[in-house]
Amino acid sequence: MKNRTAARFSGIEKSATFAVVDTVRALRAQGVHVLDLGSGEPSFDTSAHITAEASKALLGGFTHYTPSRGLPELLEAIAGKLARDNAVVVDPATDIIVTPSAKHALYISMMSVLDPGDEVIIPTPSWVSYQSMARLAGARPVAARLSAQDGFRLSRALLERYVTERTKALLINTPNNPTGRALTRQEAFEVAEFAAEHDLLVITDEIYEKVLYGAEHLSLASLPAAAGRTLVVNGFSKGYAMTGWRLGYVAGPGDVIGEMVKVQEHSVGCAGSFVQRGGLAALTGAQDFIREMVDEYAVRREVIVAGLNALPGVSCELPEGALYAFPDISATGLGTSAQFAAWLLEEAGVAVTPGSAFGPGGEGHVRLSFATSRDVIEAALERMATALAGRRGAAVRG
Incomplete structure (x- = not known):
């Protein structure tokens, strides 16, 4: 060969x-x-109360498969977190998947919504794996170049320069890796309106949501124009210092999540059982x-x-x-x-x-x-x- x-x-x-x-x-x-x-x-x-709960689960024999979508109690906690912190309302039974890392949540999102030949707009500079994930899905990543001259601001006018008849999705990362920018409310509204006008799916990576220095975090899924078309990706690595735990989640419209769970089932199956117990402790314990x-x-x-x-x-x-x-x-x-x-x-x-x-x-x-x-x-x-x-x-x- x-x-x-x-x-x-x-x-x-x-x-x-x-x-x-x-x-x-x-x-x-x-x-x-x-x-x-x-x-x-x-x-x-990682905080001791999180590791203690995971250790308790591990030592207690909680080492078997969980439902592919995740533990029901963790799904409930994630739904509560999204409603409380982000004004995003989802059904824990149909609209969330717990994944082994936010990175995997991003990957199955790309695999689930992008077909060969589709284009996904990615404002750049951006995290190194976004474009590669899109290519692995057979799609074409389109870099919407931001400028340091205006502080890497994002606008609808800029996005309009990159949309074509093949554009299927838009990927937004806020706060941003590597620039540290957090979308302003005005930017978020413009992005939501742009996505609605062109009937695009939005994948929003919010892994650094808790790491802000006076700026506001606004989830695009909380805006009416984007609510029914946005996949929210988040996880525990950065906000809870749980990088090695590999635990994340994706939440969005039930019809999309229902198809996405197939990728989870046929790849990793589910996130680690006792790791999910640690995630539950993270969300429900002291902050x-x-x-x-x-x-x-x-x-x-x-x-x-x-x-x-x-x-x-x-x-x-x-x-x-x-x-x-x-x-x-x-x-x-x-x-x-x-x-x-x-x-x-x-x-x-x-x-x-x-x-x-x-x-x-x-x-x-x-x-x-x-x-x-x-x-x-x-x-x-x-x-x-x-x-x-x-x-x-x-x-x-x-």
């Missing part, structure tokens, strides 16, 4: 964010002291630790942005949400974002993600995570300052 893998993989690249993680691990295994600002891994441990965690992130955000703006050739706006700074490094004279990231790793031992990984609009920037500890952030900024100062001094001497 000449081709032992499917042709669909020819246009798919490996995850750029996982590539950074793998590089860091490989260098550390060689004894290199690398400071990792590439990963969106919260430095906090104070989230505020404490986000307050610490807010301090780290101030530290990293101030440090970046003190570097020659670097400028950075304060992100409104999520866990990332997205500075403009184009004035450093160090080439593309990939070249800058490679130089920084080599000269300073600091790992960041090149902006080009996030699609059109990302070039000229790099993404730095402040999910890590304050000590690591401060040490990384010191290394960056030293490396950039050394380069500048060499240029002056030359």
Whole structure:
């Protein structure tokens, strides 16, 4: 056989964010002291009341299959959360699927609504996996390029430039990875009206919903124009520091969810049983630790942005949400974002993600995570300052 893998993989690249993680691990295994600002891994441990409930379930023998849609009590808790926090009303029996990660929720959403030849509009810069997921579904991702010049604002006028007769869906991420932007109420209304006018499905990734710094989170599914056409994807990884648990969910119109559950049944079957018990504890237990965690992130955000703006050739706006700074490094004279990231790793031992990984609009920037500890952030900024100062001094001497 000449081709032992499917042709669909020819246009798919490996995850750029996982590539950074793998590089860091490989260098550390060689004894290199690398400071990792590439990963969106919260430095906090999962709250004890969540792990206690999952441990209790595990030790009590709750280790068998659950319904593919998820535990009924967890579905009820998710429906209550959506109504309480997001003004989104869904039927827990028909309108929600619990998934092993929000990432899987996004994947089955794409697989369920996109046919080969369909187009999905994705405002970019955007998370690295969106476009690859669309391609795996046989669809064509259409990057609606946002501009740093206006703060990566989204407008109906911009979206209108990218819609065609093949457009089937629109994917929105708020708060955004990598830019940290949170949709304003005006932007959300314009997006909803655009989707209704063109009869589009909307997939909205709200995984960073709880990680906001004074900005408002508005779920598109709460708006009348978008309510019956929106799939809300969310999960526990970021807001509850549960990345390794792999637990998420998708909620939306029952007719779409009813078809989507087939993908769940024929792929993973269901999310982990005792993991779902942990998710139930997360939603129904104390929430104070989230505020404490986000307050610490807010301090780290101030530290990293101030440090970046003190570097020659670097400028950075304060992100409104999520866990990332997205500075403009184009004035450093160090080439593309990939070249800058490679130089920084080599000269300073600091790992960041090149902006080009996030699609059109990302070039000229790099993404730095402040999910890590304050000590690591401060040490990384010191290394960056030293490396950039050394380069500048060499240029002056030359």
